[in-house]
Every structure is written in C-alpha cells, then in structure tokens.
Amino acid sequence: MNRWLGHSTSHLPLESTIAPEEHMPRLNLQPQAPRGRIKRHGLVEEVYNLIRADIMSLRIPPDSRILVDNLVRELGVSQTPIREALSMLEGVGLVSKKHFAGYYTAPTLNRKQFDELYEIRLLIEPAGAGYAAQRMTDAELADLVQHAAARAPGVTRADTALFADQDAEFHSRLAAASGNSLIAEALGRLHTHMHIFRLRFQREIATEAAGEHALLVQALQQRDAEAAAAAMRAHIEKSYNRLVQFTIG
Numbered sequence: 001m002n003r004w005l006g007h008s009t010s011h012l013p014l015e016s017t018i019a020p021e022e023h024m025p026r027l028n029l030q031p032q033a034p035r036g037r038i039k040r041h042g043l044v045e046e047v048y049n050l051i052r053a054d055i056m057s058l059r060i061p062p063d064s065r066i067l068v069d070n071l072v073r074e075l076g077v078s079q080t081p082i083r084e085a086l087s088m089l090e091g092v093g094l095v096s097k098k099h100f101a102g103y104y105t106a107p108t109l110n111r112k113q114f115d116e117l118y119e120i121r122l123l124i125e126p127a128g129a130g131y132a133a134q135r136m137t138d139a140e141l142a143d144l145v146q147h148a149a150a151r152a153p154g155v156t157r158a159d160t161a162l163f164a165d166q167d168a169e170f171h172s173r174l175a176a177a178s179g180n181s182l183i184a185e186a187l188g189r190l191h192t193h194m195h196i197f198r199l200r201f202q203r204e205i206a207t208e209a210a211g212e213h214a215l216l217v218q219a220l221q222q223r224d225a226e227a228a229a230a231a232m233r234a235h236i237e238k239s240y241n242r243l244v245q246f247t248i249g
C-alpha cells in the first residue's frame with residue numbers, strides 16, 4: 001500500500017513493468033529549512049511537479065484518495081503549498097476534489113473516454129500538422145527538430161512524467177505552429193498526455209513514438225502538408241493501438 005493513501009480502488013498491475021525498489025527523486029528540501037529561503041511561487045511549483053510526477057508514474061494510483069497530511073510529512077512542507085498544488089492539478093484534470101471527502105486522483109480513462117480522446121485527436125492533429133507544414137517558420141521548425149532529437153526516454157518511473165512532458169510539448173508546439181490558435185487551444189484542453197501516460201509506460205512505447213515523430217519531422221522539413229498529416233494520423237493510430245489494451249471498462 002502506498003503510504004500516501006487511505007485506500008485505492010485501482011487494480012492496475014502497477015509493478016508489472018516497474019521495479020518496486022525504484023523511487024522517485026524526492027523533494028530536495030530539508031523539513032526544517034528556514035522559511036523564506038525559497039520563493040513561495042517556486043515552492044508551489046516544485047510541490048506541484050512532484051505530486052504530478054507521482055500521479056503520472058502511478059506512484060499515487062488512479063482513483064485514490066490523496067491524504068494532505070501524508071504529503072505534509074512526505075515533502076516536509078506545510079499544507080498551504082500542497083493545497084495550492086492540488087488545486088492546480090485539479091485544473092489540469094489529474095485531481096478532483098470530492099465534497100467532504102478530500103482530494104482524489106482522477107480515474108484512468110475508460111474505453112469510451114479513450115476512444116473519444118483519440119477520435120478528437122484524429123480530427124484535430126493531422127489537420128494541424130498539415131497546416132504547420134505549410135505555415136511554420138523556419139525557426140519554429142528548427143526548434144521542433146531540436147526538441148524531437150533531444151528526447152531520450154529512460155526506463156524508470158520518473159521518466160514517465162518526463163517523457164509525457166516531452167511528447168506533450170512536441171504536440172503542442174506543432175499545434176501552435178499550425179497558425180490556427182483554435183486548434184492549439186482545443187488540443188490543450190484535452191490534456192491528452194496527462195491521461196494516456198497513466199495507462200502504461202514502457203520504454204518501447206517511448207522509443208516507437210520517437211521514431212514516429214522523426215517521420216513527422218521529415219515531412220515537415222519537406223514542407224509536405226499531405227505527408228505531415230498522414231504521419232500524424234499514423235502516429236495517433238499507432239498510439240491508440242499501443243495503449244487501448246490498458247483501458248478498463
């Protein structure tokens with residue numbers, strides 16, 4: 001039982017791909033650190049990132065109660081930054097606050113939600129990639145190429161959040177480069193990566209996705225809108241096939 005939690009209704013095979021002895025890097029703060037040495041904003045952000053990484057890596061399983069007091073002990077900070085961080089996590093759909101029952105992690109996507117997410121991605125993202133191939137500036141393209149090349153997925157639980165961030169960043173940059181702000185906003189509202197990366201993380205998934213991104217980047221470099229749209233469609237369809245087996249219900 002995760003020591004942060006009251007109970008868990010999750011029956012995911014949490015440790016099947018993840019060694020139980022692996023631990024997330026913890027907050028690098030002394031519990032008795034003098035107040036005021038860390039700027040308040042920075043502290044909330046650090047707490048946010050830690051809790052988020054723990055949710056993304058399933059260290060805190062889906063649909064589980066989050067006990068604020070346990071976080072206070074674990075992170076050595078007061079309730080205030082933790083509550084602020086939890087509100088921010090509520091804003092991105094990873095946490096929900098239940099009346100009189102406190103904070104819970106969001107449940108894993110069920111099959112219907114997963115299908116809906118991929119349907120909308122297939123409507124928006126290939127179109128966005130096609131527009132980006134035609135409209136993105138050379139500087140935006142160079143940035144994207146560099147970003148795609150920098151990804152180096154690791155094997156630990158901590159890498160889940162990191163790879164999710166890299167993938168989210170790749171997709172959101174590309175959507176922004178479409179030159180259609182509504183495409184970028186619509187994609188942003190889906191919080192795709194928060195949800196799909198909690199289904200499963202395996203090194204192979206990250207590696208395959210990186211190869212698919214490379215094909216996409218190639219099409220963008222050739223300024224080939226049709227090929228870019230097709231590469232994005234293929235990437236999303238393959239992602240669907242990799243992950244659909246891990247949805248429940």
Ligand SMILES: [Zn+2]
Nearest residue numbers: 167171209213
């Ligand atoms: Zn991707």
